[in-house]
Amino acid sequence: MNKLVVFFVVVALAYSMAAPVSDEAIARRRNLPALHQEEHRDDFGQYALRYITAEGIFFSERGRLIPTPDGKDHVMAVEGEFSYIGKDGKKYHKKYTGDFEGFQISEEI
Template identity: 50%
Template sequence: MKMLIVLSAMVAAVACAPTALEELKARRALPALEFEEVRDEFGQYALRYVTAEGTVVSERGHLVPAEKEGDYVLIVEGEVSFISDDGELYVTKFTAGLDGTHVEGNHLPVAPEPIVVEPIAEVAVPQ
């Protein structure tokens, strides 16, 4: 009988204990621990924030002259890092500007190297 009571108490304690997923959800609902943002009248900006679960986001947008005289393009650069549920640190860096968008990260797939195909020699066709 004692064993049944002890076993029941242990099952009840485990059932009431918060799971790691619930704790993570609760931390993600918290506001940012740090938040900085700077903007100017031209639309340039810099921002950075850190969340309770350890996500760090930093981004910067600055104007550069475009090819057309008198025009400007907003170049965006940034980085996002976070610790995933598997415990790994993932870092993603990105840029967007005149030469398109570029993203790199230690968790992103890498495209295979292109296969170089030698051109076929031209064959003389009798006429």
């Protein structure tokens, strides 16, 4: 019985996330606190962040020091990704990097 209840809850949640979302519903969710939040930093400035919000936004980013091509210094290289549910009810997902080759973003749906 418990498995059946869990199944219907998951189906209802998936259906509600796939349906178009009204501006009013988005505004109500934006007032809610983050569902999950992690932040890790070290003494050198390297970091890892991760957030999940009630409105369906996922964000993750990592910054790490890498040596310059000449090996004399270090710079912060950044890589991350985020996803969100658009007003059309579709989930959009993007990944990005920032390093010696500039800032690059890839879009996935």
